[in-house]
Amino acid sequence: MKAPRVIAHPSRPQMARALADALAEALRRAIAARGVARIAVPGGETPREMLTRLGEAELDWPRVVVTLTDERLTPPGHPRANETMLAGSLLAGRARAARFVPLRGAGDGPDALEAARRALRERALPLDVAVLGMGADMHAASLFPGARGLEAALAPDAPPLCRIDPEGALEPRVTLSAPTLAAAPERHLVIAGADKRAALERALALDDPRAAPVLAVLGGAVVHYAD
Numbered sequence: 246m247k248a249p250r251v252i253a254h255p256s257r258p259q260m261a262r263a264l265a266d267a268l269a270e271a272l273r274r275a276i277a278a279r280g281v282a283r284i285a286v287p288g289g290e291t292p293r294e295m296l297t298r299l300g301e302a303e304l305d306w307p308r309v310v311v312t313l314t315d316e317r318l319t320p321p322g323h324p325r326a327n328e329t330m331l332a333g334s335l336l337a338g339r340a341r342a343a344r345f346v347p348l349r350g351a352g353d354g355p356d357a358l359e360a361a362r363r364a365l366r367e368r369a370l371p372l373d374v375a376v377l378g379m380g381a382d383m384h385a386a387s388l389f390p391g392a393r394g395l396e397a398a399l400a401p402d403a404p405p406l407c408r409i410d411p412e413g414a415l416e417p418r419v420t421l422s423a424p425t426l427a428a429a430p431e432r433h434l435v436i437a438g439a440d441k442r443a444a445l446e447r448a449l450a451l452d453d454p455r456a457a458p459v460l461a462v463l464g465g466a467v468v469h470y471a472d
């Protein structure tokens with residue numbers, strides 16, 4: 246694996262600003278090169294400020310396709326849904342003019358999964374940029390250690406979107422697969438707090454994506470860290 250580059254930012258707000266600026270530049274470059282830019286962004290709480298800032302960037306947003314790295318299969322509009330966080334951050338600003346491709350179809354059965362895969366393939370892939378978060382358990386997107394569905398989502402021939410059932414989770418999830426995320430030429434991992442920094446060090450020492458799934462997307466990535 247190509248070692249990630251780690252940038253330690255002086256504070257969380259400074260990290261949010263620097264990463265939002267870097268992403269806006271990456272999207273401008275993709276639009277200039279191909280007329281369209283495709284980005285996947287994480288859910289959770291860490292990226293909220295960064296996504297709010299990015300959503301205010303001066304960009305040709307109608308040419309930007311936004312999707313998520315993963316989604317929690319809650320009822321639509323639920324506060325735990327990553328979509329809900331995105332609606333209140335990135336997509337609340339100028340970026341509301343972007344084209345959003347959700348990861349949930351109607352319901353959480355196989356037909357919904359297949360419909361969401363189709364939409365991804367037709368509208369959101371291949372990604373130009375993937376932004377990922379990481380949990381203290383070394384999960385990235387919803388690639389959770391020990392989860393039912395993890396092996397399939399890590400496989401080199403995995404479909405772009407996979408169902409995941411993490412042990413003890415409040416709801417099932419869907420996640421972009423490891424090869425789909427790893428194929429993004431630009432990848433950023435955004436982590437905050439000493440526990441996440443320790444988890445990153447632990448993952449790098451483990452060298453096994455089944456134990457530390459973040460490794461599957463880390464090669465050549467830029468890691469952004471703030472205390």
Ligand SMILES: O=C1O[C@H](COP(=O)(O)O)[C@@H](O)[C@H](O)[C@H]1O
Nearest residue numbers: 287288289290291378379380386
């Ligand atoms: O459950 C999730 O958690 C991770 C990490 O979130 P954070 O707020 O601790 O950074 C997130 O990247 C993922 O998209 C989300 O579904």
